Amino acid sequence: VHRQNLAELQRKLNELHPADVARILEALPFEERLTIWQLVKAERDGDILLEVSDAVRETLIADMDDHELLAAAKEMNADELADLAPELPRDVVHELMESLDGQQRERVRSALSYDSDQVGALMNFGMVTIREDVSLEVVLRYLRRLKELPGHTDKLFVVDYDGVLKGVLPIKRLLVNDPEKQVSDVMASDPVTFHPDEDAYEAAQAFERYDLVSSPVVDKNGKLIGRLTIDEIVDLIREESESEVLNMAGLREEEDIFASVWRSLRNRWAWLAINLVTAFAASRVIGLFGDAIERLVALAALMPIVAGIGGNSGNQTITMIVRAMALDQLGSGNTLRLLRKELGVSLINGLIWGGVIGVVAWLLYDSWKLGAVMVAAMTLNLLLAAFMGVLIPMTLAKLGKDPAMGASVMITAVTDSGGFLIFLGLATFFLMG
Amino acid sequence: VHRQNLAELQRKLNELHPADVARILEALPFEERLTIWQLVKAERDGDILLEVSDAVRETLIADMDDHELLAAAKEMNADELADLAPELPRDVVHELMESLDGQQRERVRSALSYDSDQVGALMNFGMVTIREDVSLEVVLRYLRRLKELPGHTDKLFVVDYDGVLKGVLPIKRLLVNDPEKQVSDVMASDPVTFHPDEDAYEAAQAFERYDLVSSPVVDKNGKLIGRLTIDEIVDLIREESESEVLNMAGLREEEDIFASVWRSLRNRWAWLAINLVTAFAASRVIGLFGDAIERLVALAALMPIVAGIGGNSGNQTITMIVRAMALDQLGSGNTLRLLRKELGVSLINGLIWGGVIGVVAWLLYDSWKLGAVMVAAMTLNLLLAAFMGVLIPMTLAKLGKDPAMGASVMITAVTDSGGFLIFLGLATFFLMG
Numbered sequence: 001v002h003r004q005n006l007a008e009l010q011r012k013l014n015e016l017h018p019a020d021v022a023r024i025l026e027a028l029p030f031e032e033r034l035t036i037w038q039l040v041k042a043e044r045d046g047d048i049l050l051e052v053s054d055a056v057r058e059t060l061i062a063d064m065d066d067h068e069l070l071a072a073a074k075e076m077n078a079d080e081l082a083d084l085a086p087e088l089p090r091d092v093v094h095e096l097m098e099s100l101d102g103q104q105r106e107r108v109r110s111a112l113s114y115d116s117d118q119v120g121a122l123m124n125f126g127m128v129t130i131r132e133d134v135s136l137e138v139v140l141r142y143l144r145r146l147k148e149l150p151g152h153t154d155k156l157f158v159v160d161y162d163g164v165l166k167g168v169l170p171i172k173r174l175l176v177n178d179p180e181k182q183v184s185d186v187m188a189s190d191p192v193t194f195h196p197d198e199d200a201y202e203a204a205q206a207f208e209r210y211d212l213v214s215s216p217v218v219d220k221n222g223k224l225i226g227r228l229t230i231d232e233i234v235d236l237i238r239e240e241s242e243s244e245v246l247n248m249a250g251l252r253e254e255e256d257i258f259a260s261v262w263r264s265l266r267n268r269w270a271w272l273a274i275n276l277v278t279a280f281a282a283s284r285v286i287g288l289f290g291d292a293i294e295r296l297v298a299l300a301a302l303m304p305i306v307a308g309i310g311g312n313s314g315n316q317t318i319t320m321i322v323r324a325m326a327l328d329q330l331g332s333g334n335t336l337r338l339l340r341k342e343l344g345v346s347l348i349n350g351l352i353w354g355g356v357i358g359v360v361a362w363l364l365y366d367s368w369k370l371g372a373v374m375v376a377a378m379t380l381n382l383l384l385a386a387f388m389g390v391l392i393p394m395t396l397a398k399l400g401k402d403p404a405m406g407a408s409v410m411i412t413a414v415t416d417s418g419g420f421l422i423f424l425g426l427a428t429f430f431l432m433g
Numbered sequence: 434v435h436r437q438n439l440a441e442l443q444r445k446l447n448e449l450h451p452a453d454v455a456r457i458l459e460a461l462p463f464e465e466r467l468t469i470w471q472l473v474k475a476e477r478d479g480d481i482l483l484e485v486s487d488a489v490r491e492t493l494i495a496d497m498d499d500h501e502l503l504a505a506a507k508e509m510n511a512d513e514l515a516d517l518a519p520e521l522p523r524d525v526v527h528e529l530m531e532s533l534d535g536q537q538r539e540r541v542r543s544a545l546s547y548d549s550d551q552v553g554a555l556m557n558f559g560m561v562t563i564r565e566d567v568s569l570e571v572v573l574r575y576l577r578r579l580k581e582l583p584g585h586t587d588k589l590f591v592v593d594y595d596g597v598l599k600g601v602l603p604i605k606r607l608l609v610n611d612p613e614k615q616v617s618d619v620m621a622s623d624p625v626t627f628h629p630d631e632d633a634y635e636a637a638q639a640f641e642r643y644d645l646v647s648s649p650v651v652d653k654n655g656k657l658i659g660r661l662t663i664d665e666i667v668d669l670i671r672e673e674s675e676s677e678v679l680n681m682a683g684l685r686e687e688e689d690i691f692a693s694v695w696r697s698l699r700n701r702w703a704w705l706a707i708n709l710v711t712a713f714a715a716s717r718v719i720g721l722f723g724d725a726i727e728r729l730v731a732l733a734a735l736m737p738i739v740a741g742i743g744g745n746s747g748n749q750t751i752t753m754i755v756r757a758m759a760l761d762q763l764g765s766g767n768t769l770r771l772l773r774k775e776l777g778v779s780l781i782n783g784l785i786w787g788g789v790i791g792v793v794a795w796l797l798y799d800s801w802k803l804g805a806v807m808v809a810a811m812t813l814n815l816l817l818a819a820f821m822g823v824l825i826p827m828t829l830a831k832l833g834k835d836p837a838m839g840a841s842v843m844i845t846a847v848t849d850s851g852g853f854l855i856f857l858g859l860a861t862f863f864l865m866g
Contacts, residue, residue, distance in 0.1 A: 017642070017643060019642040019643060020642065023642065023761075026760075026762055027761075027762045027763075027767070029767065029770060140608070143608045143609055144608070144609055144610070144611070146609060147609055148605075148609060149605040149608060149609060151644060152587075152644070152646065153605065154585075154587060154646070171604055171608070172581070172582040172586065175573070175576045175577070175582060175604070176576055176577055176579060176580055176581060176582060177577070178577070207667070208664075208667055208668070208671065209450070209452040209453065209456065210450060210452060211584060211585070211664040213585065213587070213646055213663070230646070230663055230667070231641075231644040233667075234640070234641055234663070234666075234667060234670065235641070237667065237670055237671060237674075238641065238670060238674075241670075241671075241674030241675075241677070241678070242674075242756065244674070244678060245674070245677060245678055245681070245752060245755075245756065246752060246756070248678070248681075248752075249748050249749050249751075249752040251749055251752060251753070259774075261774055261777040261778050261781065264774065264778045265778055265781060265782065268746070268749050268778065268782070269782075271745070271749075272742065272745060272746060272749075272782060272786060273786070275741065275742060275745045276738075276742060276786055276789070276790065278741075279737065279738040279741040279742055280738060280790065280793070282737055282738075282741070283734045283735055283737060283738050284734070286733055286734040286737065287731075287734040290730045290731075290733075290734070293726070293730050293733050294727060294730050297723045297726050297727050298720075298723075299733075300719055300723075300726050300732075300733035300736075301716045301717070301719040301720045301723070302716055303733075304712065304715055304716060304719065304737060304740070304849060304853075305709075305712040305713060305715075305716050307737070308708065308711075308712040308715070308845065308849060309705065309708060309709060309712055311845075312704070312705060312708045312841075312842060312845070313701070313705060315682050315841065316682050316684055316701050316704075316705075318682075319678060319679060319681075319682040319684060320684070322678075323675065323678065323679070327459075328456075328460075329459055329460045330460075331460065334460070334462065337462060341692075341694055341697065344694040345694050345697045345698055345701065348694065348698060349698065349701070349702075349705060353705060353706070353709055356709070357709060357713065360713070408745075408748065408841075409745060412741070412744075412745070416737065416741060420737075
């Protein structure tokens with residue numbers, strides 16, 4: 001009966017789109033994932049490997065022998081091979097490269113030579129090129145002879161005999177214009193182009209801004225070498241937002257939800273360890289004021305409020321700034337203005353919420369002085385939170401790091417130690433005198 | 434000289450793409466923004482209004498009189514009008530609706546009747562429809578007569594005489610097939626379609642999964658009523674990731690970085706107030722153990738470590754879960770498994786990092802018992818963090834809320850109060866005996 005079910009399952013899997021099979025594999029724990037993977041027809045392995053996330057892909061590749069991997073990779077384009085190559089065993093890659101023709105091998109090499117955040121790593125080679133001195137009728141006949149067009153072909157690339165890009169012919173224009181017209185009369189001669197060493201995220205912003213579907217990539221001599229398409233850009237946008245969220249919490253990018261406990265630990269340790277050090281530092285700050293706390297135990301109860309609100313408010317500021325930086329809205333011209341605004345918000349929040357909690361502290365511990373210290377400490381810690389909330393992501397960016405990198409742990413470290421120091425310091429000075 | 438500069442600036446602005454003007458407006462503080470806005474040619478107002486974010490759009494609309502608004506809106510399509518209408522003064526909307534023909538008015542009404550997270554609010558009406566019983570040659574001639582095709586037309590929609598969708602004809606197939614062939618022989622008869630009341634985020638996932646550029650929207654009788662295009666989907670994906678990051682920090686969606694202090698305060702108050710209440714609760718927990726702290730002031734110094742690490746670890750868990758939920762990887766089938774994994778990670782983290790800090794506490798305060806309490810408290814609080822980190826987003830989702838909504842404030846509330854209670858409780862029991 002079990003075998004019958006498997007056969008039925010296999011039949012259903014083979015009817016599904018590769019992306020849907022990938023989605024099923026993503027949502028399954030390790031053993032079940034491999035069971036399903038073995039049911040998938042060998043000729044679909046390649047398509048599915050290209051759809052799954054890196055973390056899941058690794059588990060699937062580890063389950064395949066060299067022969068299966070070679071078979072799966074044989075069907076792929078140069079850009080797809082380049083995507084997969086870094087995760088394949090070395091000898092499989094070697095054998096694959098041997099089997100390619102010169103142009104293909106050159107393309108794979110070139111794609112592999114770029115960082116994953118450069119346009120060159122994202123481009124594909126599914127370009128349809130035409131000459132500018134022919135009529136649209138000739139272009140239409142040429143396309144018919146191709147039998148198939150690459151995905152996301154919304155424009156044809158017009159090149160000269162040296163392969164230099166002269167313009168693009170949007171399919172829309174090809175369709176609505178008189179077939180007698182020349183390509184050069186109809187083409188757009190000043191299209192948006194990219195260079196392979198440009199930042200991929202900036203290319204993604206251009207795609208969003210100008211609503212592009214595909215766009216040519218040219219080298220520094222203007223020679224057409226590839227194209228970007230919106231499907232890769234959408235994946236990039238998705239990944240970018242993912243890593244922003246994860247970085248903020250001090251997580252690395254790759255942990256599928258069914259990763260082993262060991263893998264998860266590795267993913268989370270770095271920032272937890274840093275957090276431990278900062279928490280210990282905050283603890284030592286408190287240790288400095290042991291006498292004050294022994295004399296007025298209310299301080300121990302109130303100090304986490306000062307630290308906690310500071311952390312929360314600092315996280316809000318840092319989130320706003322990281323956002324604005326991701327959207328390219330922050331220049332050196334407006335930093336000061338922004339800092340002033342954040343400090344203003346913190347000042348008002350500190351006076352109002354600090355005031356509320358100050359009155360509560362006064363009534364609760366019957367000391368207006370304690371209440372006043374509370375208001376002052378909360379306001380000062382919120383100002384510190386605003387200041388560091390602007391400074392931390394900007395400094396990280398200046399150092400060439402991701403501005404969201406562990407931002408939450410860092411701001412909390414500052415508002416904890418700072419909050420304790422400010423509150424206990426003020427209390428010692430004004431209440432213990 | 435100033436006037437000359439403005440004229441120069443105006444000339445440059447009018448050469449820019451509307452999206453670029455929008456980007457400039459976004460990055461400018463309020464007064465400068467309005468100065469630039471007044472320099473923009475009136476006939477470009479509409480295009481630019483459609484490109485800016487909601488928060489900035491509001492400031493621009495507030496600066497325009499009814500006459501200018503009407504002029505800007507006159508150039509728009511039905512779907513663009515529907516995007517803008519909720520922010521326009523009521524009498525302007527009324528006058529606009531009057532000026533539309535029957536079909537257009539119906540389309541605006543229909544688009545306005547959907548929630549912003551439904552497919553119906555996202556669709557546009559730039560559809561090119563054809564019949565299935567004509568040849569490709571006829572289709573090509575028909576397109577030529579249209580003079581212009583709507584943006585993102587990668588497929589034509591094949592409908593019958595009642596407007597029911599029979600299939601789609603990808604432009605790619607139109608171009609490579611013999612013009613003598615019939616549409617019905619070449620079209621894809623089982624395309625991906627959407628319903629107007631479907632969840633827009635699910636449509637976005639389908640666009641990503643199947644690499645779509647455009648897709649028909651049909652009503653429950655299969656009648657074609659509009660289409661979705663990738664440009665709107667990209668905007669949606671961007672907004673979704675934005676609101677996830679902001680929600681996590683307890684921020685509402687709309688605050689452009691130059692929003693006034695007052696506006697920023699409103700955006701941030703709700704969760705700060707909640708945080709104040711939870712911080713006060715944590716403070717009362719500490720208050721319960723005043724005697725213990727008076728007798729052993731080391732407790733006051735160590736307790737924030739327990740709470741802090743718990744908060745950090747809980748935030749990591751919650752971030753993972755929110756991510757997995759956004760990517761649809763969490764079903765009821767694997768919740769338990771996931772919970773077990775998170776608890777496992779926390780147990781090991783607790784024993785190891787708790788052990789480290791326990792040894793430090795032992796050496797520092799010369800009490801192995803205090804060290805042991807520290808290890809136990811950290812482990813228990815990390816387990817609590819893992820448990821609540823899974824439970825909070827899942828409960829929010831079950832209640833129909835955004836699972837990221839203030840997640841950070843909530844998990845910190847639990848790990849603070851819980852951490853203090855566990856640590857001080859254990860210390861009272863084992864050290865004060």
